[in-house]
Amino acid sequence: MKTVIIATKNKGKAKEFESLFHPKGYEVLTLLDFVGATDVEETGETFEENAILKAEAIAKEFGRFVLADDSGLIVDALDGRPGVYSARYAGEKKNDAANTAKVLDELEEVPETERTARFYCALALASPNQETITVSGSVEGLIAGKPEGENGFGYDPVFYLKEKGKTMAELNSEEKNAISHRANALKVLERKLDQFLAREEGNR
Ligand SMILES: O=P(O)(O)OP(=O)(O)OP(=O)(O)OC[C@H]1O[C@@H](n2cnc3c(O)ncnc32)[C@H](O)[C@@H]1O
């Protein structure tokens, strides 16, 4: 089986990438499978910059092609926050419940019509042998009044999808993977993947 390494230490992302890549015939490994892999600092100002930082650092470290994901929640009423700080919005400890509570708190006075938001995902595919490819995807929603649902991770319990009448955390993984920012970015990447892999073969 072909293998793709994802430069992430996030269990929720790892699980989603497994379900997204298995049907394509790829086994997925993440940094959770490699003890001692570098924790790449996310010093970029955009999702794209951070995805590139993570993918290129780990591709160099492992000497092979690597995919990285930098993603987050963009809330219009908060001028785009938490944005690139989504993972550490309530502090460096990366606590999903605390991050979510902080967003809900900040939106307390904001009426439903103004609670528009989107999840955004930048993917970077890097290799020591060729130029990095970057793609992105997003999904539109509203920030709910309180958390609902147990599935997914991060801000999923407060990300309400009007068309579904449910939060992202009330969808099963198949349903989330049909519409998510991550799945949408991966669809775009797919169109470029074959050429990228052919160049990898050529560089062996
Ligand atoms: O950097 P890696 O190791 O990949 O893991 P991370 O959790 O730090 O990931 P990011 O830096 O990309 O920050 C993304 C944060 O945005 C949120 N997020 C991203 N995708 C999400 C999704 O599908 N559902 C809910 N929240 C999401 C969640 O809080 C993540 O921790």
Ligand SMILES: [Mg+2]
């Ligand atoms: Mg991170």
